[in-house]
Amino acid sequence: MRKERVTENIYIFTSELYAQVTAGAIVTNEGTVVIDTLPFPRETREMIDFLRGESKRGIRYVIDTHHHADHVYGNYLFEEADIISGERCREVMRKSGEKNLAEAKAQTPELAEVVLRLPNLTFPDKMTLHLGDRVMRLMPLLGHSQDGIGVYVEGEKILFAGDAVMPLPYIFWGDRVTLQDTLRTIKEMNLENIVQGHGEVLLKGEINETLDASIAYLDCIFEKVKAKLATRTSKERLINEITLESCGFSPIALDGLVKQLHRSNLLRVYQTLTAKNR
Numbered sequence: 001m002r003k004e005r006v007t008e009n010i011y012i013f014t015s016e017l018y019a020q021v022t023a024g025a026i027v028t029n030e031g032t033v034v035i036d037t038l039p040f041p042r043e044t045r046e047m048i049d050f051l052r053g054e055s056k057r058g059i060r061y062v063i064d065t066h067h068h069a070d071h072v073y074g075n076y077l078f079e080e081a082d083i084i085s086g087e088r089c090r091e092v093m094r095k096s097g098e099k100n101l102a103e104a105k106a107q108t109p110e111l112a113e114v115v116l117r118l119p120n121l122t123f124p125d126k127m128t129l130h131l132g133d134r135v136m137r138l139m140p141l142l143g144h145s146q147d148g149i150g151v152y153v154e155g156e157k158i159l160f161a162g163d164a165v166m167p168l169p170y171i172f173w174g175d176r177v178t179l180q181d182t183l184r185t186i187k188e189m190n191l192e193n194i195v196q197g198h199g200e201v202l203l204k205g206e207i208n209e210t211l212d213a214s215i216a217y218l219d220c221i222f223e224k225v226k227a228k229l230a231t232r233t234s235k236e237r238l239i240n241e242i243t244l245e246s247c248g249f250s251p252i253a254l255d256g257l258v259k260q261l262h263r264s265n266l267l268r269v270y271q272t273l274t275a276k277n278r
Contacts, residue, residue: 001046024036027054028133035062061131067089097116101114164183170265192204221247
């Protein structure tokens with residue numbers, strides 16, 4: 001796990017074991033708010049040990065930005081904290097969480113001890129959390145998944161965006177147009193920093209360019225898949241022929257994982273377009 005301080009009392013923790021997943025913490029004089037957890041118990045425990053040393057008031061809340069395993073499997077380790085999420089996130093975890101966890105444990109021995117812990121505080125659309133001298137606004141950020149939320153820290157102008165912002169937009173479980181709308185909304189927020197769900201923190205000077213590139217990428221894959229379908233290219237060929245570089249992205253981000261994400265994105269666009277044609 002890698003730790004960095006973004007501003008006074010706001011920390012980011014990045015997994016070194018899986019896909020550079022990020023978690024965050026906002027330390028106040030009334031306790032700490034954690035945003036997402038890390039994929040494996042060992043790294044989440046390291047984060048908790050550090051944070052317990054930072055605040056005598058303990059960890060009060062954990063906010064889940066969405067239901068995906070790499071962000072929520074550490075919930076159970078925060079025994080003293082309430083877990084907050086959007087209503088939809090809790091509902092998805094309640095319906096399919098145990099089944100997904102059993103499958104994950106079968107593939108990944110490091111998850112053997114994980115216990116699914118559902119959020120116990122939920123909200124339908126938006127919520128404002130006041131703790132100590134901090135105001136945190138929780139808002140929907142949809143498109144990567146149907147239950148995504150972000151956490152905006154007032155005063156600091158920092159957005160914890162979950163997987164709505166990543167080094168490569170990822171829509172396999174989500175919706176391309178919805179994510180583009182979300183990215184445009186984020187762009188209008190005039191932020192100082194964005195904490196991506198994976199990878200490095202975005203600084204003020206690179207935010208607009210990064211979001212514009214992501215929006216353009218989502219247009220690019222749509223147009224290229226549509227063009228390939230018009231010439232009756234097979235699904236396999238289409239996925240192999242539309243490269244990441246041809247849509248303006250490098251294949252090395254997230255230790256090369258972006259190549260896999262790109263292929264999944266192409267598959268998602270292919271499925272959407274062929275379903276419409278049927």
